Amino acid sequence: MPTPSLAALPIRRLTPRDLTACADLSEDRGWPREEHKWGLLLAAGKGYGIDDPDGGLVTACVVTEYGSPGRPDLAAIGMVLVAERHSRQGVGRHLMRHVITKMATTPLTLHATPHGRPLYEELGFKVTGRAEMVRGHFTPGDRSPAITTRPAAAEDVTTILRLDEEVFGTDRTPVITRLPAFADLLHVAVENGRIIGYAAAWPNMDTHVVGPLIARDTEAAKALITSLAAHSDRPLRTDIDVRHDELLTWVKNRGLTSVAFNAVMTYGVPDLPGDWTRRFAPLTVAAG
Secondary structure (H helix, E strand, C coil): CCCHHHHCCCEEEECHHHHHHHHHHHHHCCCCCCHHHHHHHHHHCEEEEEECCCCCEEEEEEEEEEEECCEEEEEEEEEEEECHHHCCCCHHHHHHHHHHHHHCCCCEEEEECCCCHHHHHHCCCEEEEEEEEEEECCCCCCCCCCCEEEECCHHHHHHHHHHHHHHHCCCCHHHHCCHHHHCCEEEEEEECCEEEEEEEEEEECCEEEEEEEEECCHHHHHHHHHHHHHCCCCCEEEEEECCCHHHHHHHHHCCCEEEEEEEEEEECCCCCCCCHHHEEECCCCCCC
16 A cells, blocks of 8 residues: 555546646656656546645546546556655555555556566466567668558548547547547548558657557558658557467568567456457557
């Protein structure tokens, strides 16, 4: 349990006005500030945190709910951080228990680092998969992809939402409809006039993060990554489900290298909904 003084501090909802404090907390723990990502998560999700009487935040996290408003089918927990000066005092556990209680019967998911995994297992989360983070400058191959890609148009959004819900397993409208403004690039893969996949590349510090990456098959996923890379001058970063070993081998052969592995964990449900065979990478590990 947290020390009595910290346990007595109230947990409150965070808002977009807390963006700088959240970014400061990231920096305090040696993470990038990631203000662009924090902005999306605080706008589309629900932030929770404890104010430090001395200024800033003691701890914070964000919960992104998916499904019907007020009756979510799934919620993703991310950006669970505790200020260095308050670490190892049970504050993170205290915040997580609050979130679990708040979400009641809603199934939960998160991506856990090796450091964080023991806490989540203690709280009842189960490992259901793994994702590998890869990063680097993408080098295209000699052959052009066989599948056609193009920038998404405004009229594609309805189709993208329908495809995303089918593959992800629940409605993500509040997040996906923010992609055109949040991402620098949003492309679709097309076959016979029909959209068979889509992917975004959004700015995060000095990289472009590829995600979400949803595609009919590996070839469509390759075509989307190639298309995004051709329009970016930054290193690419993405988190690929390790079951997509062919895509992982392919991106590594084109300049991306392994950075880390995270455990995909769930609470209250034995596995994630949807079709993993077409779900190659999340929007961000913080939001699924």
